[in-house]
Amino acid sequence: MRETLVPVSLLVAVFMFPATAVMVQAGSAQATPVENYAADAGTVVCDVLDDYPTVDGVSGVVAGVMDDSGFTAYDSGAVVAEAVMLFCPYHVPLLRGYVAVYGEKSTTGLVLR
Incomplete structure (x- = not known):
C-alpha cells in the first residue's frame, strides 16, 4: 500500500506545483x-x-x-x-x-x- 501512495503523492506534487505557479503568475499579470x-x-x-x-x-x-x-x-x-x-x-x-x-x-x- 505504501508503494502505491508514494507515486500518487509524487504525481500530485508534480502536477500541482506548476498549476499553482501559473495561477500565481496569472494573478499578477495585468494586460493593458x-x-x-x-x-x-x-x-x-x-x-x-x-x-x-x-x-x-x-x-x-x-x-x-x-x-x-x-x-x-x-x-x-x-x-x-x-x-x-x-x-x-x-x-x-x-x-x-x-x-x-x-x-x-x-x-x-x-x-x-
Whole structure:
C-alpha cells in the first residue's frame, strides 16, 4: 500500500506545483487596454489586412482602430502590430513596408523588432 501512495503523492506534487505557479503568475499579470483590444479585435484586423494588403490598407486599419477605440494613433498602431504578431504573422512584411514608407514620420506605434 505504501508503494502505491508514494507515486500518487509524487504525481500530485508534480502536477500541482506548476498549476499553482501559473495561477500565481496569472494573478499578477495585468494586460493593458492595447493588449486587450488587440486580443479581441485581432482576427478582424487580419481579415481587413487580408482584403487590403497594402500600405494604405494598414493606414486604414490603424484609422479604424482609432475611430472604434478612441486610442491615440500611437496606441492604435501598437494594436495593429500586436494583432498581426498574434494572429497573422504572415502580414509582418506588410507592416515592415508601412514602416519603410512612413518611418519616423509616422505617429503610430508600429514598432517591429
